[in-house]
């Protein structure tokens with residue numbers, strides 16, 4: 338068949354100037370893919386992507402501006418981002434030799450799936466969790482085993498261990514605290530997991546700045562632990578694409594060897610360095626976001642009391658709240674109602690995820706949230 342097509346093409350080409358081209362066939366793993374599409378359009382209030390609602394403090398901006406003037410735009414970046422990794426390590430009180438920088442933690446997830454696993458190896462993750470895990474696994478032709486969290490959305494560590502052993506998983510990857518459930522697994526539980534399996538445990542601590550159960554200071558104690566962190570959430574710098582992997586020296590060396598040499602550009606290295614050197618400003622921002630998370634959660638709880646049983650919500654350890662409306666179709670209806678009113682949140686199947694915004698943004702959201710349930714009640718009473 339291939340030969341016949343080739344012969345036909347050759348024959349055709351000699352006859353015609355315009356070559357007859359067979360459509361190029363995309364392979365099975367990418368044929369059905371479409372580009373990632375965040376909510377598009379200019380909505381006044383964006384509570385859909387778990388970003389920080391704060392803009393960079395003026396002293397940080399001023400220093401970035403000053404250093405920008407001196408940036409060597411004609412030169413390649415520092416391949417290991419030494420100054421950046423030292424600033425990051427300084428902020429978190431860890432040893433810089435355990436730190437590898439990435440072009441967002443997204444890039445690091447992709448590298449891990451690609452290089453730490455062989456085609457056909459099993460990777461264990463949980464659901465619901467960050468969708469990129471399963472995506473990168475499929476691109477790397479990894480066999481993805483998914484443990485379902487069940488209706489309470491909690492991870493049963495013993496079951497996870499059993500599953501890892503049973504499937505011979507080479508890697509276990511999950512977020513803690515979790516996006517999208519907003520729930521966390523205690524340090525003690527995670528330690529138990531790491532000690533009980535042969536698998537590499539990749540712990541995505543993208544939201545750990547909002548909780549206090551990090552294992553960052555313990556990476557040296559484990560042969561099989563890699564922790565991912567990001568500048569996109571509490572650090573308030575999603576725009577510069579900057580993430581980190583923290584692991585013992587052996588794993589860190591492997592990571593640096595497989596990443597592309599200039600994965601973090603010079604501007605990002607500089608801006609990230611400046612940011613992490615402003616410890617007090619970062620701390621203040623972190624506290625402000627946690628405060629808004631608490632007030633958003635409290636407000637949603639009080640509306641819940643006004644409309645009992647209309648939705649379930651979980652006490653969050655992150656900068657967002659995860660909600661399950663009583664009627665499955667209501668998730669999408671509420672989402673669309675808010676969007677019509679210039680507020681973007683995330684709709685994920687029968688669940689909603691709302692990022693904590695500024696006090697004004699949260700107040701506007703709560704006003705419309707209450708309005709939606711009040712209207713529903715009225716419509717229901719009227720028949």
Ligand SMILES: *Cc1c(COP(=O)(O)O)cnc(C)c1O
Pocket residue numbers: 387440441442443444467512516541543566567568569570575578579580
């Ligand atoms: C937002 C997020 C990240 C961060 O990705 P970046 O590429 O660093 O912006 C990683 N993991 C989870 C679970 C997230 O929600």
